[in-house]
Amino acid sequence: MARETTRRSGGRRSPWAAAALIGIGLLITGGGYAGASAAMAATDPAPAQASTLTVEDGKKLFQANCATCHGLDLQGTQDGPSLYGVGELSVHFQVSTGRMPLQMQGPQAPQKPPQFTEEQTAAMAAFVQSVAPGPTFPAEEVLDGGGDASHGGELFRINCAMCHNVAGAGGALTEGKYAPALHEVTPINMYAAMVTGPQNMPVFNDMTLTTEEKRDIITYLLFLQDNESPGGFSLGSLGPVSEGLFIWIFGIGSLIALTVWITAKSN
Incomplete structure (x- = not known):
């Protein structure tokens, strides 16, 4: 009887043994598949880049x-x-x-x-x-962002801000049209828009804006893209309209809520 008891206890397995074996098997299989895939990707040429x-x-x-x-x-x-x-x-x-x-x-x-x-x-x-x-396409130096950002900002405010907003945030036009935001536009597409005048935008030829002036405008827009709003939250860069709405809703709303709370406490 003693021998039989010892044999049974020695053959008992942990309840986690099956789960551990399955996990080890999955790790080995996944690792082998990942290694084989990486090896195949390394040996295959990239036809899209080569052509x-x-x-x-x-x-x-x-x-x-x-x-x-x-x-x-x-x-x-x-x-x-x-x-x-x-x-x-x-x-x-x-x-x-x-x-x-x-x-x-x-x-x-x-x-x-x-x-x-x-x-x-x-x-x-x-x-x-x-x-x-x-x-x-223009010369590379036109798109390098090395122009005069201050002069470009002045030119942008004179020629572009009435549609695109002074901060390049875009704006609404008539009949369902709009001027798009310029916060993610590439330099080449900035230049292309000025030269070709897509959709509602006028064409700025070299008699209206010289190549150097276009470079300055591109430099200004790249400056806006690389620098966050100095005042903190930009509120869409829509100027006094969004700022006044924010103050009206949150500022005056907070004062009203505080007044109601003080009145309720006093009663």
Whole structure:
């Protein structure tokens, strides 16, 4: 009897043994799979980075995604304007910001995530430039943010703030249109907007704003992007309207609540 009892106690297993074995098995299997996947990824080349799209590739992309509205020869249709003279700079602006292809007809093409890679966008822009030349990309120094931010701020307030707000926060226009915020716009698209005048924006050619003045405006906008509001919470950067509303709701509301509380305590 003693031997039988000893044998039974020696063969008893912990209730956590099965769970531990399953966990160890999952760790080994997952680790092996992760290692194999990493090894395969390291050996496979990156075809997207190695390949370079040509103007002919841009033509195919344009015909497949843009010709329905703009025509096979860029002449335009009832659903879209002609692209003669818009140039590669306008194509880059519209496609890289997701405004094109247009999602639906409306007062204004909204900005949305782009549907094409930078390489595909460049190929379509090169195709349009080869067929219907127009404004092209500026020199790199125009976009480097090394201009006069103070002078750029003055130019922005004179020419742009009535629509985009003095802090670049954007604003409403008529008939459902609006001036977009500029807090996340890239330097190349800032320049493109000034040169091509997309949608409701006027064109600022070199007789209106010189290249150096455009550089100063870009420098000012980059300064706004890199520096937070010195007063703390910006309240949308909408000026006295939002500030007065905040004071009215929270400031006067707090005073009323405090008055009611004091009256209730005294009674």
